[in-house]
Amino acid sequence: MKTEPNIHALSTQNLRQLIDETERSLGELNAELDRREQVAQAREIENLETHMKSAELSLQTIRDFVAELVADLRGRDKT
Amino acid sequence: MADLGTASAPADDVSAQRRGSWAEWLKVAALIYLLICAVGLIGSGFKAAVGDQAKELFAFAVNPFAGLVVGTVATALIQSSSTVTSIIVGLVAGGLPVAVAVPMVMGANIGTSITNTLVSLGHVRERQEFSRAFSAATVHDFFNLFSVVIFLPLEIAFGFLESVGKALASPFYEAGDASMGGLNFVKAATAPVVETVKSVLLSLGDEAGGILLIVLGIALIFVSITLVGRLLKQLMVGKAKEIMHTAIGRGPISGIFSGTMVTVLVQSSSTTTSLMVPLAGSGAFTLRQIYPFTLGANIGTCVTAVLAATAVTGDAEAALQIAFIHLAYNVIGVALIYGIPFLRNLPPLSAEWLGETASKNKLAAAAYILGVFFIIPGLCLGISSAV
Numbered sequence: 001m002k003t004e005p006n007i008h009a010l011s012t013q014n015l016r017q018l019i020d021e022t023e024r025s026l027g028e029l030n031a032e033l034d035r036r037e038q039v040a041q042a043r044e045i046e047n048l049e050t051h052m053k054s055a056e057l058s059l060q061t062i063r064d065f066v067a068e069l070v071a072d073l074r075g076r077d078k079t
Numbered sequence: 080m081a082d083l084g085t086a087s088a089p090a091d092d093v094s095a096q097r098r099g100s101w102a103e104w105l106k107v108a109a110l111i112y113l114l115i116c117a118v119g120l121i122g123s124g125f126k127a128a129v130g131d132q133a134k135e136l137f138a139f140a141v142n143p144f145a146g147l148v149v150g151t152v153a154t155a156l157i158q159s160s161s162t163v164t165s166i167i168v169g170l171v172a173g174g175l176p177v178a179v180a181v182p183m184v185m186g187a188n189i190g191t192s193i194t195n196t197l198v199s200l201g202h203v204r205e206r207q208e209f210s211r212a213f214s215a216a217t218v219h220d221f222f223n224l225f226s227v228v229i230f231l232p233l234e235i236a237f238g239f240l241e242s243v244g245k246a247l248a249s250p251f252y253e254a255g256d257a258s259m260g261g262l263n264f265v266k267a268a269t270a271p272v273v274e275t276v277k278s279v280l281l282s283l284g285d286e287a288g289g290i291l292l293i294v295l296g297i298a299l300i301f302v303s304i305t306l307v308g309r310l311l312k313q314l315m316v317g318k319a320k321e322i323m324h325t326a327i328g329r330g331p332i333s334g335i336f337s338g339t340m341v342t343v344l345v346q347s348s349s350t351t352t353s354l355m356v357p358l359a360g361s362g363a364f365t366l367r368q369i370y371p372f373t374l375g376a377n378i379g380t381c382v383t384a385v386l387a388a389t390a391v392t393g394d395a396e397a398a399l400q401i402a403f404i405h406l407a408y409n410v411i412g413v414a415l416i417y418g419i420p421f422l423r424n425l426p427p428l429s430a431e432w433l434g435e436t437a438s439k440n441k442l443a444a445a446a447y448i449l450g451v452f453f454i455i456p457g458l459c460l461g462i463s464s465a466v
Contacts, residue, residue: 034328041327041328042324042327044358044361045323045324046320048319048320048323048354052350054357055195055350055353055356056353057198065441065445068204069442073442
Protein backbone atom coordinates (compact mmCIF):
# COMPACT_ATOMS: atom_id res chain seq x y z
CA MET A 1 0.00 0.00 0.00
CA LYS A 2 1.35 3.39 -1.02
CA THR A 3 1.84 5.84 1.83
CA GLU A 4 1.61 9.58 1.25
CA PRO A 5 4.63 11.62 2.50
CA ASN A 6 3.86 13.75 5.51
CA ILE A 7 4.24 17.18 3.89
CA HIS A 8 4.48 18.90 7.25
CA ALA A 9 7.60 16.91 8.06
CA LEU A 10 9.32 17.72 4.74
CA SER A 11 12.01 20.37 4.63
CA THR A 12 11.32 23.43 2.45
CA GLN A 13 14.02 22.32 0.01
CA ASN A 14 12.48 18.84 -0.28
CA LEU A 15 9.06 20.40 -0.73
CA ARG A 16 10.35 22.57 -3.61
CA GLN A 17 12.00 19.51 -5.17
CA LEU A 18 8.75 17.56 -4.87
CA ILE A 19 6.81 20.40 -6.52
CA ASP A 20 9.36 20.55 -9.38
CA GLU A 21 9.13 16.80 -9.92
CA THR A 22 5.34 16.87 -9.83
CA GLU A 23 5.19 19.74 -12.32
CA ARG A 24 7.61 17.89 -14.63
CA SER A 25 5.55 14.70 -14.36
CA LEU A 26 2.37 16.64 -15.03
CA GLY A 27 3.96 18.22 -18.12
CA GLU A 28 5.06 14.80 -19.37
CA LEU A 29 1.60 13.32 -18.74
CA ASN A 30 -0.09 16.20 -20.57
CA ALA A 31 2.34 15.88 -23.49
CA GLU A 32 1.61 12.14 -23.69
CA LEU A 33 -2.13 12.83 -23.58
CA ASP A 34 -1.78 15.38 -26.40
CA ARG A 35 0.32 12.94 -28.42
CA ARG A 36 -2.27 10.17 -28.03
CA GLU A 37 -5.06 12.58 -28.95
CA GLN A 38 -3.19 13.64 -32.09
CA VAL A 39 -2.47 10.03 -33.05
CA ALA A 40 -6.20 9.25 -32.71
CA GLN A 41 -7.07 12.30 -34.81
CA ALA A 42 -4.52 11.37 -37.49
CA ARG A 43 -6.02 7.87 -37.58
CA GLU A 44 -9.53 9.30 -38.09
CA ILE A 45 -8.27 11.57 -40.89
CA GLU A 46 -6.68 8.55 -42.57
CA ASN A 47 -10.23 7.16 -42.80
CA LEU A 48 -11.49 10.31 -44.50
CA GLU A 49 -12.91 8.40 -47.48
CA THR A 50 -15.12 6.36 -45.13
CA HIS A 51 -16.13 9.47 -43.20
CA MET A 52 -16.99 11.24 -46.45
CA LYS A 53 -19.38 8.41 -47.28
CA SER A 54 -20.96 8.45 -43.82
CA ALA A 55 -21.24 12.25 -44.04
CA GLU A 56 -23.51 12.00 -47.08
CA LEU A 57 -27.12 12.70 -46.35
CA SER A 58 -29.57 9.95 -47.22
CA LEU A 59 -33.28 9.53 -46.71
CA GLN A 60 -32.47 6.36 -44.79
CA THR A 61 -30.79 8.49 -42.08
CA ILE A 62 -33.98 10.49 -41.60
CA ARG A 63 -36.15 7.34 -41.69
CA ASP A 64 -33.95 5.66 -39.05
CA PHE A 65 -34.11 8.77 -36.87
CA VAL A 66 -37.92 8.93 -37.12
CA ALA A 67 -38.12 5.21 -36.24
CA GLU A 68 -35.89 5.79 -33.17
CA LEU A 69 -37.96 8.83 -32.20
CA VAL A 70 -41.24 6.89 -32.45
CA ALA A 71 -39.78 3.98 -30.45
CA ASP A 72 -38.53 6.46 -27.87
CA LEU A 73 -41.95 8.11 -27.54
CA ARG A 74 -43.76 4.72 -27.31
CA GLY A 75 -41.31 3.61 -24.63
CA ARG A 76 -42.06 6.75 -22.67
CA ASP A 77 -45.83 6.19 -22.97
CA LYS A 78 -45.49 2.68 -21.52
CA THR A 79 -43.52 3.88 -18.51
CA MET B 80 9.14 -11.12 -73.81
CA ALA B 81 7.45 -12.22 -70.59
CA ASP B 82 9.58 -9.72 -68.65
CA LEU B 83 8.59 -6.92 -70.99
CA GLY B 84 4.93 -7.80 -70.49
CA THR B 85 5.08 -7.68 -66.69
CA ALA B 86 7.11 -4.47 -66.71
CA SER B 87 4.70 -2.66 -69.01
CA ALA B 88 1.56 -3.70 -67.09
CA PRO B 89 2.09 -1.35 -64.10
CA ALA B 90 3.19 1.42 -66.49
CA ASP B 91 -0.06 0.93 -68.42
CA ASP B 92 -1.99 1.16 -65.15
CA VAL B 93 -0.26 4.44 -64.23
CA SER B 94 -0.89 5.99 -67.64
CA ALA B 95 -4.53 4.81 -67.58
CA GLN B 96 -4.88 6.36 -64.12
CA ARG B 97 -3.37 9.64 -65.36
CA ARG B 98 -5.71 9.66 -68.36
CA GLY B 99 -8.63 9.00 -65.97
CA SER B 100 -7.54 11.82 -63.72
CA TRP B 101 -7.15 14.22 -66.66
CA ALA B 102 -10.60 13.25 -67.88
CA GLU B 103 -12.03 13.96 -64.42
CA TRP B 104 -10.34 17.37 -64.28
CA LEU B 105 -11.66 18.20 -67.75
CA LYS B 106 -15.15 17.34 -66.50
CA VAL B 107 -14.61 19.69 -63.51
CA ALA B 108 -13.52 22.49 -65.83
CA ALA B 109 -16.51 21.88 -68.13
CA LEU B 110 -18.92 21.91 -65.17
CA ILE B 111 -17.48 25.18 -63.82
CA TYR B 112 -17.83 26.65 -67.32
CA LEU B 113 -21.45 25.43 -67.32
CA LEU B 114 -22.02 27.01 -63.88
CA ILE B 115 -20.74 30.40 -65.04
CA CYS B 116 -22.85 30.20 -68.21
CA ALA B 117 -25.90 29.25 -66.10
CA VAL B 118 -25.50 32.31 -63.86
CA GLY B 119 -25.29 34.43 -67.03
CA LEU B 120 -28.52 32.82 -68.32
CA ILE B 121 -30.38 33.67 -65.10
CA GLY B 122 -29.22 37.30 -65.27
CA SER B 123 -30.26 37.65 -68.91
CA GLY B 124 -33.56 35.82 -68.35
CA PHE B 125 -34.46 37.92 -65.32
CA LYS B 126 -33.70 41.15 -67.18
CA ALA B 127 -35.74 40.05 -70.19
CA ALA B 128 -38.71 38.79 -68.15
CA VAL B 129 -39.13 41.66 -65.72
CA GLY B 130 -37.38 44.56 -67.44
CA ASP B 131 -37.32 47.44 -64.96
CA GLN B 132 -39.95 45.82 -62.75
CA ALA B 133 -37.46 43.81 -60.61
CA LYS B 134 -38.02 46.08 -57.62
CA GLU B 135 -41.80 45.65 -57.83
CA LEU B 136 -41.52 41.87 -58.33
CA PHE B 137 -39.42 41.48 -55.18
CA ALA B 138 -41.41 44.07 -53.23
CA PHE B 139 -42.40 41.31 -50.77
CA ALA B 140 -38.73 40.78 -49.96
CA VAL B 141 -37.97 44.46 -49.35
CA ASN B 142 -38.74 43.57 -45.74
CA PRO B 143 -35.30 42.18 -44.75
CA PHE B 144 -36.84 39.43 -42.60
CA ALA B 145 -38.72 38.14 -45.63
CA GLY B 146 -35.47 38.11 -47.64
CA LEU B 147 -33.75 36.26 -44.82
CA VAL B 148 -36.50 33.63 -44.74
CA VAL B 149 -36.47 33.21 -48.52
CA GLY B 150 -32.70 32.58 -48.41
CA THR B 151 -32.98 30.19 -45.44
CA VAL B 152 -35.84 28.07 -46.73
CA ALA B 153 -34.59 27.96 -50.35
CA THR B 154 -31.16 26.77 -49.17
CA ALA B 155 -32.61 24.30 -46.66
CA LEU B 156 -34.73 22.77 -49.44
CA ILE B 157 -32.00 22.71 -52.12
CA GLN B 158 -29.30 21.93 -49.52
CA SER B 159 -26.65 23.98 -51.23
CA SER B 160 -25.76 27.54 -50.32
CA SER B 161 -23.48 27.74 -53.40
CA THR B 162 -26.48 27.08 -55.64
CA VAL B 163 -28.64 29.68 -53.91
CA THR B 164 -25.94 32.37 -53.78
CA SER B 165 -25.09 31.74 -57.45
CA ILE B 166 -28.78 32.16 -58.33
CA ILE B 167 -28.85 35.39 -56.27
CA VAL B 168 -25.77 36.64 -58.14
CA GLY B 169 -27.56 35.97 -61.44
CA LEU B 170 -30.72 37.73 -60.25
CA VAL B 171 -28.75 40.77 -59.05
CA ALA B 172 -27.07 40.96 -62.46
CA GLY B 173 -30.58 40.95 -63.95
CA GLY B 174 -31.81 43.82 -61.80
CA LEU B 175 -32.65 42.49 -58.31
CA PRO B 176 -31.65 45.31 -55.94
CA VAL B 177 -28.54 44.51 -53.88
CA ALA B 178 -30.27 45.71 -50.69
CA VAL B 179 -32.97 43.06 -51.19
CA ALA B 180 -30.39 40.35 -51.91
CA VAL B 181 -28.23 40.92 -48.78
CA PRO B 182 -30.64 39.30 -46.27
CA MET B 183 -31.17 36.43 -48.75
CA VAL B 184 -27.42 35.73 -48.74
CA MET B 185 -27.46 35.78 -44.91
CA GLY B 186 -30.39 33.34 -45.00
CA ALA B 187 -28.42 31.04 -47.32
CA ASN B 188 -25.81 30.74 -44.57
CA ILE B 189 -28.43 29.59 -42.08
CA GLY B 190 -30.16 27.26 -44.54
CA THR B 191 -26.96 25.44 -45.51
CA SER B 192 -26.36 24.32 -41.94
CA ILE B 193 -29.38 21.97 -42.09
CA THR B 194 -27.37 19.41 -44.10
CA ASN B 195 -24.82 18.55 -41.41
CA THR B 196 -27.55 18.67 -38.75
CA LEU B 197 -29.50 16.02 -40.70
CA VAL B 198 -26.28 14.01 -41.20
CA SER B 199 -25.76 14.01 -37.41
CA LEU B 200 -29.12 12.23 -36.98
CA GLY B 201 -27.36 9.11 -38.31
CA HIS B 202 -25.60 8.81 -34.93
CA VAL B 203 -28.87 8.63 -32.99
CA ARG B 204 -28.45 5.03 -31.78
CA GLU B 205 -25.51 5.75 -29.44
CA ARG B 206 -26.44 8.41 -26.89
CA GLN B 207 -22.99 9.89 -26.20
CA GLU B 208 -22.01 9.71 -29.86
CA PHE B 209 -25.27 11.44 -30.85
CA SER B 210 -24.69 14.17 -28.27
CA ARG B 211 -21.20 14.86 -29.71
CA ALA B 212 -22.34 14.62 -33.35
CA PHE B 213 -25.41 16.84 -32.87
CA SER B 214 -23.32 19.45 -31.01
CA ALA B 215 -20.70 19.36 -33.78
CA ALA B 216 -23.41 19.97 -36.37
CA THR B 217 -25.36 22.65 -34.54
CA VAL B 218 -22.29 24.72 -33.61
CA HIS B 219 -22.39 25.80 -37.27
CA ASP B 220 -26.12 26.66 -36.98
CA PHE B 221 -25.60 28.71 -33.83
CA PHE B 222 -22.64 30.57 -35.30
CA ASN B 223 -24.71 31.50 -38.36
CA LEU B 224 -27.72 32.49 -36.24
CA PHE B 225 -25.57 34.72 -33.98
CA SER B 226 -23.96 36.20 -37.08
CA VAL B 227 -27.38 37.21 -38.44
CA VAL B 228 -28.42 38.60 -35.04
CA ILE B 229 -25.34 40.87 -35.10
CA PHE B 230 -25.15 41.86 -38.76
CA LEU B 231 -28.77 42.09 -39.92
CA PRO B 232 -29.60 45.05 -37.60
CA LEU B 233 -26.34 46.73 -38.68
CA GLU B 234 -27.30 46.20 -42.31
CA ILE B 235 -30.84 47.54 -41.79
CA ALA B 236 -29.55 50.60 -39.91
CA PHE B 237 -26.43 51.52 -41.87
CA GLY B 238 -26.25 49.34 -45.03
CA PHE B 239 -22.87 48.31 -43.65
CA LEU B 240 -22.27 45.21 -45.80
CA GLU B 241 -23.63 46.90 -48.92
CA SER B 242 -20.98 49.61 -48.52
CA VAL B 243 -18.21 47.06 -47.91
CA GLY B 244 -19.27 45.06 -50.99
CA LYS B 245 -19.38 48.20 -53.12
CA ALA B 246 -15.93 49.25 -51.94
CA LEU B 247 -14.55 45.82 -52.85
CA ALA B 248 -16.27 45.53 -56.25
CA SER B 249 -15.85 49.06 -57.60
CA PRO B 250 -12.05 48.91 -58.24
CA PHE B 251 -12.74 46.16 -60.80
CA TYR B 252 -15.10 48.40 -62.76
CA GLU B 253 -13.80 51.93 -62.22
CA ALA B 254 -10.75 51.76 -64.47
CA GLY B 255 -12.61 51.88 -67.79
CA ASP B 256 -11.13 49.63 -70.51
CA ALA B 257 -8.42 48.28 -68.24
CA SER B 258 -11.07 47.07 -65.82
CA MET B 259 -12.56 43.63 -65.45
CA GLY B 260 -15.33 44.65 -67.83
CA GLY B 261 -12.79 45.43 -70.55
CA LEU B 262 -10.42 42.49 -70.15
CA ASN B 263 -12.73 39.79 -68.87
CA PHE B 264 -11.63 36.61 -70.63
CA VAL B 265 -14.09 34.47 -68.60
CA LYS B 266 -16.94 36.57 -69.91
CA ALA B 267 -15.50 36.37 -73.44
CA ALA B 268 -15.34 32.57 -73.15
CA THR B 269 -18.91 32.18 -71.89
CA ALA B 270 -20.57 34.88 -74.02
CA PRO B 271 -21.02 32.75 -77.20
CA VAL B 272 -22.94 30.04 -75.29
CA VAL B 273 -25.00 32.52 -73.25
CA GLU B 274 -25.81 34.64 -76.32
CA THR B 275 -26.78 31.62 -78.45
CA VAL B 276 -29.12 30.14 -75.81
CA LYS B 277 -30.48 33.61 -75.10
CA SER B 278 -31.29 34.35 -78.74
CA VAL B 279 -32.97 30.95 -79.20
CA LEU B 280 -35.17 31.21 -76.10
CA LEU B 281 -35.93 34.92 -76.38
CA SER B 282 -37.34 34.28 -79.86
CA LEU B 283 -40.35 32.91 -77.91
CA GLY B 284 -40.97 36.38 -76.52
CA ASP B 285 -39.31 38.38 -73.76
CA GLU B 286 -41.47 37.16 -70.91
CA ALA B 287 -41.78 33.46 -71.81
CA GLY B 288 -38.20 33.28 -73.05
CA GLY B 289 -36.92 35.10 -69.97
CA ILE B 290 -38.71 32.70 -67.62
CA LEU B 291 -37.38 29.72 -69.59
CA LEU B 292 -33.85 31.16 -69.33
CA ILE B 293 -34.23 31.51 -65.55
CA VAL B 294 -35.55 27.95 -65.16
CA LEU B 295 -32.80 26.55 -67.40
CA GLY B 296 -30.17 28.57 -65.53
CA ILE B 297 -31.36 27.34 -62.10
CA ALA B 298 -31.45 23.72 -63.32
CA LEU B 299 -27.94 24.00 -64.80
CA ILE B 300 -26.53 25.61 -61.63
CA PHE B 301 -28.03 22.83 -59.53
CA VAL B 302 -26.73 20.07 -61.82
CA SER B 303 -23.25 21.59 -62.24
CA ILE B 304 -22.72 22.27 -58.53
CA THR B 305 -23.98 18.80 -57.57
CA LEU B 306 -21.77 17.03 -60.13
CA VAL B 307 -18.71 19.18 -59.53
CA GLY B 308 -19.08 18.54 -55.79
CA ARG B 309 -19.18 14.78 -56.36
CA LEU B 310 -16.15 14.84 -58.68
CA LEU B 311 -14.07 17.10 -56.44
CA LYS B 312 -14.82 14.92 -53.42
CA GLN B 313 -13.15 11.99 -55.23
CA LEU B 314 -10.32 14.04 -56.69
CA MET B 315 -9.52 16.09 -53.62
CA VAL B 316 -9.86 13.61 -50.79
CA GLY B 317 -6.08 13.07 -50.71
CA LYS B 318 -5.34 16.80 -50.65
CA ALA B 319 -8.03 17.35 -47.98
CA LYS B 320 -6.36 14.67 -45.86
CA GLU B 321 -3.01 16.42 -46.23
CA ILE B 322 -4.47 19.79 -45.22
CA MET B 323 -6.27 18.32 -42.21
CA HIS B 324 -3.17 16.42 -41.08
CA THR B 325 -1.14 19.63 -41.07
CA ALA B 326 -3.84 21.38 -38.99
CA ILE B 327 -3.76 18.82 -36.16
CA GLY B 328 -2.57 20.37 -32.91
CA ARG B 329 -1.85 23.75 -34.53
CA GLY B 330 -4.59 25.85 -33.01
CA PRO B 331 -7.74 27.61 -34.25
CA ILE B 332 -6.28 29.87 -36.96
CA SER B 333 -4.84 26.84 -38.69
CA GLY B 334 -8.24 25.13 -38.27
CA ILE B 335 -10.08 28.06 -39.89
CA PHE B 336 -7.57 28.12 -42.75
CA SER B 337 -7.86 24.36 -43.26
CA GLY B 338 -11.67 24.51 -43.24
CA THR B 339 -11.52 27.28 -45.85
CA MET B 340 -9.09 25.38 -48.07
CA VAL B 341 -10.94 22.05 -47.87
CA THR B 342 -14.20 23.84 -48.76
CA VAL B 343 -12.60 25.63 -51.72
CA LEU B 344 -11.24 22.26 -52.92
CA VAL B 345 -14.55 20.40 -52.65
CA GLN B 346 -16.68 23.49 -53.50
CA SER B 347 -19.20 22.75 -50.77
CA SER B 348 -19.45 23.97 -47.18
CA SER B 349 -21.97 21.23 -46.45
CA THR B 350 -19.36 18.60 -47.34
CA THR B 351 -16.80 20.12 -44.97
CA THR B 352 -19.20 20.65 -42.08
CA SER B 353 -20.81 17.24 -42.58
CA LEU B 354 -17.34 15.69 -42.54
CA MET B 355 -16.80 17.17 -39.08
CA VAL B 356 -19.84 15.29 -37.74
CA PRO B 357 -18.39 11.74 -37.78
CA LEU B 358 -14.97 13.08 -36.69
CA ALA B 359 -16.57 14.62 -33.60
CA GLY B 360 -19.05 11.76 -33.14
CA SER B 361 -16.20 9.25 -32.82
CA GLY B 362 -14.77 11.33 -29.98
CA ALA B 363 -11.40 11.83 -31.68
CA PHE B 364 -12.04 15.57 -32.12
CA THR B 365 -13.65 17.75 -29.49
CA LEU B 366 -16.31 20.31 -30.31
CA ARG B 367 -13.83 23.15 -29.68
CA GLN B 368 -11.38 21.54 -32.12
CA ILE B 369 -13.83 21.18 -35.00
CA TYR B 370 -15.46 24.60 -34.41
CA PRO B 371 -12.74 26.55 -36.35
CA PHE B 372 -13.02 24.12 -39.31
CA THR B 373 -16.73 24.88 -39.64
CA LEU B 374 -16.01 28.63 -39.60
CA GLY B 375 -13.49 28.14 -42.39
CA ALA B 376 -16.20 26.33 -44.38
CA ASN B 377 -18.33 29.50 -44.24
CA ILE B 378 -15.49 31.47 -45.85
CA GLY B 379 -14.49 28.84 -48.42
CA THR B 380 -17.99 28.48 -49.83
CA CYS B 381 -17.99 32.14 -51.02
CA VAL B 382 -15.58 31.29 -53.84
CA THR B 383 -18.34 29.80 -56.00
CA ALA B 384 -20.42 33.01 -56.07
CA VAL B 385 -17.33 35.19 -56.71
CA LEU B 386 -16.40 32.89 -59.59
CA ALA B 387 -19.94 33.04 -60.93
CA ALA B 388 -19.96 36.84 -60.70
CA THR B 389 -16.92 37.23 -62.93
CA ALA B 390 -18.81 36.56 -66.14
CA VAL B 391 -22.38 37.71 -65.78
CA THR B 392 -24.08 39.97 -68.27
CA GLY B 393 -26.24 42.89 -67.17
CA ASP B 394 -25.33 44.73 -63.99
CA ALA B 395 -21.99 42.94 -63.54
CA GLU B 396 -20.74 45.35 -60.89
CA ALA B 397 -23.79 44.74 -58.68
CA ALA B 398 -23.34 40.98 -59.19
CA LEU B 399 -19.72 41.20 -58.05
CA GLN B 400 -20.83 43.44 -55.19
CA ILE B 401 -23.27 40.83 -53.82
CA ALA B 402 -20.64 38.09 -54.22
CA PHE B 403 -18.16 40.22 -52.23
CA ILE B 404 -20.87 41.00 -49.66
CA HIS B 405 -21.24 37.26 -49.07
CA LEU B 406 -17.46 36.95 -48.67
CA ALA B 407 -17.15 40.03 -46.42
CA TYR B 408 -20.11 38.92 -44.28
CA ASN B 409 -18.44 35.58 -43.59
CA VAL B 410 -14.89 36.89 -43.09
CA ILE B 411 -15.98 39.74 -40.80
CA GLY B 412 -18.39 37.40 -38.99
CA VAL B 413 -15.59 34.94 -38.21
CA ALA B 414 -13.19 37.75 -37.22
CA LEU B 415 -15.74 39.37 -34.92
CA ILE B 416 -17.43 36.38 -33.32
CA TYR B 417 -14.31 34.24 -33.02
CA GLY B 418 -12.16 37.25 -32.15
CA ILE B 419 -14.15 38.28 -29.07
CA PRO B 420 -13.86 35.59 -26.36
CA PHE B 421 -17.37 36.14 -24.97
CA LEU B 422 -18.97 35.81 -28.42
CA ARG B 423 -16.61 32.99 -29.41
CA ASN B 424 -17.91 30.78 -26.62
CA LEU B 425 -21.61 31.31 -27.31
CA PRO B 426 -22.00 28.92 -30.29
CA PRO B 427 -20.14 25.95 -28.70
CA LEU B 428 -21.89 26.45 -25.33
CA SER B 429 -25.30 26.57 -27.03
CA ALA B 430 -24.44 23.56 -29.22
CA GLU B 431 -23.20 21.54 -26.23
CA TRP B 432 -26.40 22.23 -24.33
CA LEU B 433 -28.56 21.34 -27.35
CA GLY B 434 -26.54 18.16 -28.05
CA GLU B 435 -26.96 17.00 -24.47
CA THR B 436 -30.68 17.83 -24.48
CA ALA B 437 -31.27 16.13 -27.85
CA SER B 438 -29.44 12.98 -26.76
CA LYS B 439 -31.77 12.70 -23.74
CA ASN B 440 -34.90 13.64 -25.67
CA LYS B 441 -34.89 12.97 -29.41
CA LEU B 442 -38.07 14.99 -29.80
CA ALA B 443 -35.98 18.08 -28.98
CA ALA B 444 -33.75 17.35 -32.00
CA ALA B 445 -36.77 17.02 -34.31
CA ALA B 446 -38.41 20.16 -32.86
CA TYR B 447 -35.17 22.11 -33.27
CA ILE B 448 -34.74 21.16 -36.96
CA LEU B 449 -38.36 21.77 -37.93
CA GLY B 450 -38.55 24.94 -35.83
CA VAL B 451 -35.32 26.67 -36.87
CA PHE B 452 -35.34 25.80 -40.55
CA PHE B 453 -39.03 25.73 -41.46
CA ILE B 454 -41.65 26.71 -38.84
CA ILE B 455 -40.06 29.91 -37.44
CA PRO B 456 -39.02 31.14 -40.93
CA GLY B 457 -42.54 30.34 -42.22
CA LEU B 458 -44.15 32.26 -39.37
CA CYS B 459 -41.76 35.20 -39.93
CA LEU B 460 -42.62 35.21 -43.63
CA GLY B 461 -46.35 35.09 -42.86
CA ILE B 462 -46.13 37.90 -40.31
CA SER B 463 -43.89 40.09 -42.48
CA SER B 464 -46.14 39.72 -45.54
CA ALA B 465 -49.25 40.47 -43.43
CA VAL B 466 -47.73 43.67 -42.00
